[in-house]
Amino acid sequence: MSEFLGNAQGAQAALYETPKTSALLLFTDLTQLSPGQAVLVAVSVLLVGTVLRTCWGTDGQRRNKVKLRAEFTPGKVYYHAPPPVKAIPCLTPFGMKLETYLRMADIPYEPVYGWSMGPKGKIPWIEYNGEAMGDSGLIIEFLNREKGVDLNQSLSDADKAVSRAFTKMGEENTYWGGARYRWIDNFDTVHEVLEVSWIVKVLGLLRPVRSTIRENMWAHGIGRHSRDEIEGIVEKDIKAVSTFLGTKPYLMGDEPTEADAALFGQLAEACFAFPGSYMERLVTVDCPNLQAYVNRMKNRYWPDWDELTNKTPIQS
Numbered sequence: 540m541s542e543f544l545g546n547a548q549g550a551q552a553a554l555y556e557t558p559k560t561s562a563l564l565l566f567t568d569l570t571q572l573s574p575g576q577a578v579l580v581a582v583s584v585l586l587v588g589t590v591l592r593t594c595w596g597t598d599g600q601r602r603n604k605v606k607l608r609a610e611f612t613p614g615k616v617y618y619h620a621p622p623p624v625k626a627i628p629c630l631t632p633f634g635m636k637l638e639t640y641l642r643m644a645d646i647p648y649e650p651v652y653g654w655s656m657g658p659k660g661k662i663p664w665i666e667y668n669g670e671a672m673g674d675s676g677l678i679i680e681f682l683n684r685e686k687g688v689d690l691n692q693s694l695s696d697a698d699k700a701v702s703r704a705f706t707k708m709g710e711e712n713t714y715w716g717g718a719r720y721r722w723i724d725n726f727d728t729v730h731e732v733l734e735v736s737w738i739v740k741v742l743g744l745l746r747p748v749r750s751t752i753r754e755n756m757w758a759h760g761i762g763r764h765s766r767d768e769i770e771g772i773v774e775k776d777i778k779a780v781s782t783f784l785g786t787k788p789y790l791m792g793d794e795p796t797e798a799d800a801a802l803f804g805q806l807a808e809a810c811f812a813f814p815g816s817y818m819e820r821l822v823t824v825d826c827p828n829l830q831a832y833v834n835r836m837k838n839r840y841w842p843d844w845d846e847l848t849n850k851t852p853i854q855s
């Protein structure tokens with residue numbers, strides 16, 4: 540028995556000897572590598588380096604390779620987002636936000652509907668003068684500079700601070716409640732809202748997206764909370780917006796500002812794209828001022844809503 544074990548260990552040691560020797564030599568004395576080993580090491584380093592450089596860039600920022608259009612009109616915004624569905628013109632609140640901003644700022648744009656991810660691996664994104672740009676907030680900052688737009692010009696610095704806090708609460712906190720509701724707790728209904736064919740559901744083709752969202756929620760931290768805890772968090776967020784809005788027509792006063800694009804994006808999803816959910820109830824029943832606010836924004840900036848969604852108009 541011990542002889543057998545001894546032989547087995549010897550065979551295992553022999554099996555690992557060459558790579559083990561190369562690895563050890565690499566970390567001790569490179570000059571002792573044979574020419575063959577040196578070539579192997581150099582090629583591996585080059586390959587790994589190229590892959591890392593392509594994916595992460597030189598500043599450590601991970602990039603997603605996007606296919607840019609061959610021809611473009613200078614100064615025109617090509618807006619990439621998922622196609623409208625019956626429930627809502629865009630299923631991502633960040634798309635609703637960006638497109639609402641473009642409309643508020645009167646910036647002409649061409650929608651390019653699809654599911655291709657932008658340079659940061661997320662949607663929505665834009666192409667502008669032959670370059671791809673990701674993140675709705677950074678895109679808005681860029682377009683403000685590029686087009687000389689300032690939807691916040693009437694705001695004091697303190698107002699701007701409040702408006703940023705509400706925007707970020709909606710996008711970095713409330714948003715995840717929607718992600719949990721849609722992708723984790725009601726995964727079956729995702730297929731209906733997304734209007735994908737039955738085969739996608741049967742083959743479970745959306746399961747990898749669900750796993751990614753679960754991982755993202757865990758990394759964010761909200762994924763460590765129970766369903767009840769997350770629903771409590773979302774409720775407090777939505778009620779905070781409702782309280783602050785009060786009887787004002789728009790979040791910061793009489794005229795709409797940038798924060799309204801962002802909050803409308805989040806709240807319109809709750810109203811229209813989560814049928815039967817506690818979020819829909821929060822906005823439409825518990826906080827009637829938010830329901831009126833969503834309708835106000837929708838009527839002002841989305842006269843083509845029904846045309847886009849081909850859906851019966853809701854009663855406001």
Ligand SMILES: N[C@@H](CCC(=O)N[C@@H](CS)C(=O)NCC(=O)O)C(=O)O
Pocket residue numbers: 630631632633660661662663673674675676751755
């Ligand atoms: N900060 C980004 C967030 C965009 C975002 O999270 N988009 C989601 C869709 S709602 C996405 O692309 N998720 C894909 C992923 O995270 O892999 C923005 O403002 O545009």
